[in-house]
Structure formats: C-alpha cells, structure tokens
Amino acid sequence: MPKCVIDGREIDVPAGTTVIQAGLMAGIEIPHFCWHPDLPVDGNCRMCLVEIEKMPKLQIACNTVVSDGMVVRTTSEKAVQAHRTTLEFLLVNHPIDCPVCDQAGECYLQDQYMEHGLHDSKIQPEEKVRKRKVVDLGPIMLDAERCVLCSRCLRFEANVTGTNSFEFVNRGDHMQISTFENRPITHNYAGNLADVCPVGALLSHDFRFKMRVWFLEATDSVCPGCSTGCNIFIDHRDGEAQRLRPRRNVEVNKSWMCDIGRKEYKEIALDTRVTAARVRGTSGWEGASVPTALDTLADRLREAGTASAFLATPQATNEDLFAFRTLAEKVGGMLDFRVGDPQDKVRVLEDSVLLRADRNPNTQGCLDQGLGRTGVKEILAACAAGKVGALVLQGPELLRSAEALDALGRVPFVAVMATREEPLLDRAHLVLPAAMWAEVDGTFTNYQRRVQRIRRAFAAPGSATPRWQMAAGVSTRLGTPLPAATARDVFALLARAVPDYAGLDFKTVGAGGRGLPAGPEQIATQEARA
Ligand code: SF4
Ligand code: SF4
Ligand code: FES
Structure with a gap:
C-alpha cells in the first residue's frame, strides 16, 4: 500500500488510488469540476492542480496516481494561484446568472468562486460570448452559456446509459454542448444529467424554479420504485417532499437513480391519500x-x-x-x-x-x-x-x-x-x-x-x-x-x-x-x- 502525505496528513492508500481520491480519504476535498467518482477520468478542467514534491510542474490530482512517499500540497501558494487562474478562465464567458439560476446553492462554480476566486471580472457583460439558453431537452433544460465544458454529461451518456446524446460543437470560446438537432433526452436516466452537471447548464425540468435548495432538508432513504433499492435523499420542506436525489452507494446504485424512481415523491403528495x-x-x-x-x-x-x-x-x-x-x-x-x-x-x-x-x-x-x-x-x-x-x-x-x-x-x-x-x-x-x-x-x-x-x-x-x-x-x-x-x-x-x-x-x-x-x-x- 503506497503511503503519501497530503497537506501534512499521512495516509496509506490502495495501489492505483489517484491523488484526488487519496485527498477525499484524508478528508481533504481538492477543487475539481470534471472529475466524478463514478465516471472515467477526463482531466480537462485543470481545476484540481496540486503541487507535488520533486515534480517541477503542478499536476492534476484527478489523473495522478499516488506513489509511495509522495508529498502533495493542495493549498500552497502555487496551487492556490492555479485554482484562481483556472476559475477566472472558466468565468470569462460565464453569465452573471446566479440570482436566477436554479443551481444556486448547490453549484460547484459558485462554491469554488467563493472559496478560491473572489476576483473582479476583467470582462464586461456585453463582451461575453453568447450561447443558447433555455433549450428544452424534455426532462432536462439546457443553458449552454453556463456550461464549463467539463464533459461529465458526455461521459455519463457514453459510459452509463450508452446513449451518447451529447456532443461538443464549434471551437474555442464558441464551443458549446448540444444534442444532435436539439433532440430531447428520451432515456430513463435523464435526471442524473442534472446531478452530474457541476453548474446550472443542465437542470431538471421537474424541479426547476420550484424551490431554492437552501430551504430544503435532506433525509436519507431508499427508493421504493423497484427491487434495486437505490439509495436516495428525500429533499423536503414543511412536511412535503420536493424531489428525490441519488445518494451514492457503490454497492447498489453508485451515484445514479432512474427517472421512474425520481417521480416516486409525487405519490406521497397526492391529495388522494387515505388519511382516516x-x-x-x-x-x-x-x-x-x-x-x-x-x-x-x-x-x-x-x-x-x-x-x-x-x-x-x-x-x-x-x-x-x-x-x-x-x-x-x-x-x-x-x-x-x-x-x-x-x-x-x-x-x-x-x-x-x-x-x-x-x-x-x-x-x-x-x-x-x-x-x-x-x-x-x-x-x-x-x-x-x-x-x-x-x-x-x-x-x-x-x-x-x-x-x-x-x-x-x-x-x-x-x-x-x-x-x-x-x-x-x-x-x-x-x-x-x-x-x-x-x-x-x-x-x-x-x-x-x-x-x-x-x-x-x-x-x-x-x-x-x-x-x-x-x-x-x-x-x-x-x-x-x-x-x-x-x-x-x-x-x-x-x-x-x-x-x-x-x-x-x-x-x-x-x-x-x-x-x-x-x-x-x-x-x-x-x-x-x-
Ligand atoms: S453541460 Fe454541465 S456536465 Fe455537460 S459539459 Fe457542460 S458543465 Fe459539464
Ligand atoms: S431509482 Fe429506479 S432503479 Fe432505482 S430503485 Fe428506484 S425505480 Fe428502481
Ligand atoms: S478535476 Fe482534474 S482536471 Fe478536472
């Protein structure tokens, strides 16, 4: 078992563990956008750069495997500066949508900006590249301007459902996410796209504008929709379920659940309940x-x-x-x-x-x-x-x-x-x-x-x-x-x-x-x- 030190914390990890995973095992969350625990690594966002002793350049934590004796620093001056620079780059064309974006409160970009960014934008709103907004993809709404091009949705479609609905189109800062001819998502796992998207680019049609997430309380439970028993959170407020979300369990459902299961909360709220x-x-x-x-x-x-x-x-x-x-x-x-x-x-x-x-x-x-x-x-x-x-x-x-x-x-x-x-x-x-x-x-x-x-x-x-x-x-x-x-x-x-x-x-x-x-x-x- 290789032994490494991350931010002064010594930890033994199984062979093949990446630095980002080792960090989580040690209770250290390294900033990231494109990495997801249940998707293949892509290493495209560069948000997870860390300093590793004896390596001349910063390395991405999501695609660097821990070796014995490795010493990693995630909060050194160089690493922190890299996080700030990456964020500034990602935000160059990002719209100032937080007040009207349904992802606010559970947005990686918002969180990372508050944690590592806090810079003033050098770009005026009218200079930003405009992309498509409010694209109705059936169960999912797409806002391409908010996309950070992390490819999580592509990898979900390629590796979990095998449906390959998404592709990147155009180049440079005009690159954006799209389905072929804007066709809707028709499979039974669309809700997971809103979950994997770290920003407000893919949102659930069902939950959109229903409730600000900071009003919700989450309770651990299990979906009653079939014998798989996906682990879930019931997000609720004032005695009423507002949505169901998958709760990660690698033994059962990883980070996913199906759309049939997601709708189970509607059964609870039906006004046709037997109450006496x-x-x-x-x-x-x-x-x-x-x-x-x-x-x-x-x-x-x-x-x-x-x-x-x-x-x-x-x-x-x-x-x-x-x-x-x-x-x-x-x-x-x-x-x-x-x-x-x-x-x-x-x-x-x-x-x-x-x-x-x-x-x-x-x-x-x-x-x-x-x-x-x-x-x-x-x-x-x-x-x-x-x-x-x-x-x-x-x-x-x-x-x-x-x-x-x-x-x-x-x-x-x-x-x-x-x-x-x-x-x-x-x-x-x-x-x-x-x-x-x-x-x-x-x-x-x-x-x-x-x-x-x-x-x-x-x-x-x-x-x-x-x-x-x-x-x-x-x-x-x-x-x-x-x-x-x-x-x-x-x-x-x-x-x-x-x-x-x-x-x-x-x-x-x-x-x-x-x-x-x-x-x-x-x-x-x-x-x-x-
Ligand atoms: S839509 Fe979301 S998940 Fe897909 S590439 Fe953009 S930011 Fe990533
Ligand atoms: S989410 Fe879908 S697959 Fe999972 S238990 Fe519920 S109905 Fe079954
Ligand atoms: S999380 Fe490592 S490059 Fe994106």
Missing part, C-alpha cells in the same frame, strides 16, 4: 378512529380464528412484514404475499442500468421472512368456497386483481391497509390508513439481499399509521402484544427470529446497508438463471 379509517356500516361507509377500527378488526379475527387469511405486501417494510406475520401466526390463519408473482421478477433487470422488473422495494424481505406460505391461489380458492371468515390485506394489490373479484365477494369481512384512495377500496369492509415509505422508519431488503434503512422524513397525513403499528395494535387486542414500541424494536425482534438477520440492528445496517451472509452466492446463481 372507515368501516362499512348498514348504510355505507362510516368514519372511525384507528383504535376503533382496530377493535373491529380484532373482533372479526377472533370470530374467524383459523378461518382467516392474511396477504402481506412487498411494498411494506421488514418491520411491517414481521408484525403482520406475527399477527397471522397468532391467529393461525393462512398467509402469503405473492399477488402477481413478484418473486419471479425480483432479480430481473429491465434495462442495462438499474431498473428491475419487480416494482416492489421489499419482495426479498417477504421471501426472507418466509411469507410465501399458503399460496395466493389456495387462499382465493378458500375464499371462493366460503371458508374464509376474515381476510386482512396489508396492501390493496389483491383488490386490483380481476381474478380475485368473485372470491372476494364470498368473504364476509375484508380489511385493507391502504395509502391512496381508489374505487377498488369499496370491495373492502374496513379501510385502515397506512403511512407511506417517506413517513416511516424501517428497512427494505433489496434484490441483492442487502438490508437498507429508510428514515422518516416527515409526519404522515391525518391518522395514517405505520402498518407494523396497526398489526401490533391488533395483536395487543388479541392478548399477545408485540414487545416493541418503535420500528427499531420490531427490527430487533425480527433479527432474533430470522436466522440470516441475526446480529443486525438499525445501527449495524447503517447508512449504506448490510448484505446478508448468503447474499452474493444466491445472487450469482439467481442472476445466471434470469
């Missing part, structure tokens, strides 16, 4: 408090006993699933989760990047907890034969199934935990308001068998409640309370009950998740089969 419980009475729906609704559910399960059935949902957290499974076992009812066979798609990639065919975040959690037991067909057959007195649905999937319609009509009591209003809820007799993924603490287990934390960003609307709490509430009413007051407690119980999760807790799962012991072999065999 309701029970079907003799003259139609009657509002009820959640405790009263849980009393009703407990009574019906007590009556039905083993003639009850439970269908879990792979949309739920591991904690929800554990509490639901515990309730089903207490009652002795039938149990499954495989509506639509998500288990067959959990590892199937839908494109060449991230998106998987299983659009549930926690099918693997259902499998790990052994929730595929009775069989959905068998449960429906029992319903159709009039052998089910109470059916509890952890999510509304079965209500949406046309084949289930007749069978459901034969069940005297159907309870459903739902997040959004839909006409199909009228097929139930009791509706319980469930909190959504951004409103709860918990874990999902992704297709790799990686357990990952989701965190509560804001409160659920109305009386919407985490599913595990509602299941635990019914267990309490049936005389066997779940010894857990929080999602963390439920996960501790789960870790004791499911051998592969032994020894895990919220702390050990941490920010980046934890792979389960049997994970990699299982992935290899199952992916080979897919």
Whole structure:
C-alpha cells in the first residue's frame, strides 16, 4: 500500500488510488469540476492542480496516481494561484446568472468562486460570448452559456446509459454542448444529467424554479420504485417532499437513480391519500378512529380464528412484514404475499442500468421472512368456497386483481391497509390508513439481499399509521402484544427470529446497508438463471 502525505496528513492508500481520491480519504476535498467518482477520468478542467514534491510542474490530482512517499500540497501558494487562474478562465464567458439560476446553492462554480476566486471580472457583460439558453431537452433544460465544458454529461451518456446524446460543437470560446438537432433526452436516466452537471447548464425540468435548495432538508432513504433499492435523499420542506436525489452507494446504485424512481415523491403528495379509517356500516361507509377500527378488526379475527387469511405486501417494510406475520401466526390463519408473482421478477433487470422488473422495494424481505406460505391461489380458492371468515390485506394489490373479484365477494369481512384512495377500496369492509415509505422508519431488503434503512422524513397525513403499528395494535387486542414500541424494536425482534438477520440492528445496517451472509452466492446463481 503506497503511503503519501497530503497537506501534512499521512495516509496509506490502495495501489492505483489517484491523488484526488487519496485527498477525499484524508478528508481533504481538492477543487475539481470534471472529475466524478463514478465516471472515467477526463482531466480537462485543470481545476484540481496540486503541487507535488520533486515534480517541477503542478499536476492534476484527478489523473495522478499516488506513489509511495509522495508529498502533495493542495493549498500552497502555487496551487492556490492555479485554482484562481483556472476559475477566472472558466468565468470569462460565464453569465452573471446566479440570482436566477436554479443551481444556486448547490453549484460547484459558485462554491469554488467563493472559496478560491473572489476576483473582479476583467470582462464586461456585453463582451461575453453568447450561447443558447433555455433549450428544452424534455426532462432536462439546457443553458449552454453556463456550461464549463467539463464533459461529465458526455461521459455519463457514453459510459452509463450508452446513449451518447451529447456532443461538443464549434471551437474555442464558441464551443458549446448540444444534442444532435436539439433532440430531447428520451432515456430513463435523464435526471442524473442534472446531478452530474457541476453548474446550472443542465437542470431538471421537474424541479426547476420550484424551490431554492437552501430551504430544503435532506433525509436519507431508499427508493421504493423497484427491487434495486437505490439509495436516495428525500429533499423536503414543511412536511412535503420536493424531489428525490441519488445518494451514492457503490454497492447498489453508485451515484445514479432512474427517472421512474425520481417521480416516486409525487405519490406521497397526492391529495388522494387515505388519511382516516372507515368501516362499512348498514348504510355505507362510516368514519372511525384507528383504535376503533382496530377493535373491529380484532373482533372479526377472533370470530374467524383459523378461518382467516392474511396477504402481506412487498411494498411494506421488514418491520411491517414481521408484525403482520406475527399477527397471522397468532391467529393461525393462512398467509402469503405473492399477488402477481413478484418473486419471479425480483432479480430481473429491465434495462442495462438499474431498473428491475419487480416494482416492489421489499419482495426479498417477504421471501426472507418466509411469507410465501399458503399460496395466493389456495387462499382465493378458500375464499371462493366460503371458508374464509376474515381476510386482512396489508396492501390493496389483491383488490386490483380481476381474478380475485368473485372470491372476494364470498368473504364476509375484508380489511385493507391502504395509502391512496381508489374505487377498488369499496370491495373492502374496513379501510385502515397506512403511512407511506417517506413517513416511516424501517428497512427494505433489496434484490441483492442487502438490508437498507429508510428514515422518516416527515409526519404522515391525518391518522395514517405505520402498518407494523396497526398489526401490533391488533395483536395487543388479541392478548399477545408485540414487545416493541418503535420500528427499531420490531427490527430487533425480527433479527432474533430470522436466522440470516441475526446480529443486525438499525445501527449495524447503517447508512449504506448490510448484505446478508448468503447474499452474493444466491445472487450469482439467481442472476445466471434470469
Ligand atoms: S453541460 Fe454541465 S456536465 Fe455537460 S459539459 Fe457542460 S458543465 Fe459539464
Ligand atoms: S432503479 Fe428502481 S430503485 Fe432505482 S431509482 Fe429506479 S425505480 Fe428506484
Ligand atoms: S478535476 Fe482534474 S482536471 Fe478536472
């Protein structure tokens, strides 16, 4: 392992580590524009120049590999002067757009200018080279004047999506970024272009002019859009999600997420959320408090006993699933989760990047907890034969199934935990308001068998409640309370009950998740089969 010294800090790094990476390992961020941790090095911006002992000229940190005994200075007079000069050069034709630019507050150029530049421009605004502004590329807006020609977007398109949408056109200070004939970006990963662009040249159409970023609070979470489980930030303000951004995890999604996943935040804010419980009475729906609704559910399960059935949902957290499974076992009812066979798609990639065919975040959690037991067909057959007195649905999937319609009509009591209003809820007799993924603490287990934390960003609307709490509430009413007051407690119980999760807790799962012991072999065999 080569040993080097950066700004007086000694550090051992793996062979092949570049100076910019070594700096980050030592907690030193070397200024940069074109370098990105998940893209090939291009070395074009010259912002990362550093002084290295025994080398006559400054070197670019992003493309210089650390050698043993190397001594690097990033803040020497020569290095700082180089940063200032590079910035001044980059800003020669840059418009004075910060007050109206949506990147302000998260712009590398703005940050670097405040940190290293602070020079007065020698160029008058009318002397600057004008380029195209407000070019609509579909999900992305291009402002070529703001571009620093770093080529990150080109490299993303060439190396991640393989779509090569961008090219540089013209020469010298007239050079600018463009798509062929201004064609829009049509792939499912366009949002990442706005993320990789270090300035306000590529902006998200969806988020543009919606909110100044300094008003936003970021909460770590995991995208619920498919079984990949991309790590994300939920950016929110006043209890409302404003956008989702990828959170880097080299084991799962690197720095990327798909556009389908990015739109998941809109589901949370829908004004059709189920915010209160309701029970079907003799003259139609009657509002009820959640405790009263849980009393009703407990009574019906007590009556039905083993003639009850439970269908879990792979949309739920591991904690929800554990509490639901515990309730089903207490009652002795039938149990499954495989509506639509998500288990067959959990590892199937839908494109060449991230998106998987299983659009549930926690099918693997259902499998790990052994929730595929009775069989959905068998449960429906029992319903159709009039052998089910109470059916509890952890999510509304079965209500949406046309084949289930007749069978459901034969069940005297159907309870459903739902997040959004839909006409199909009228097929139930009791509706319980469930909190959504951004409103709860918990874990999902992704297709790799990686357990990952989701965190509560804001409160659920109305009386919407985490599913595990509602299941635990019914267990309490049936005389066997779940010894857990929080999602963390439920996960501790789960870790004791499911051998592969032994020894895990919220702390050990941490920010980046934890792979389960049997994970990699299982992935290899199952992916080979897919
Ligand atoms: S548009 Fe953004 S990412 Fe692309 S070259 Fe310009 S500054 Fe770099
Ligand atoms: S690939 Fe799946 S998990 Fe990742 S962002 Fe897209 S929908 Fe979400
Ligand atoms: S970051 Fe090193 S040259 Fe651009």
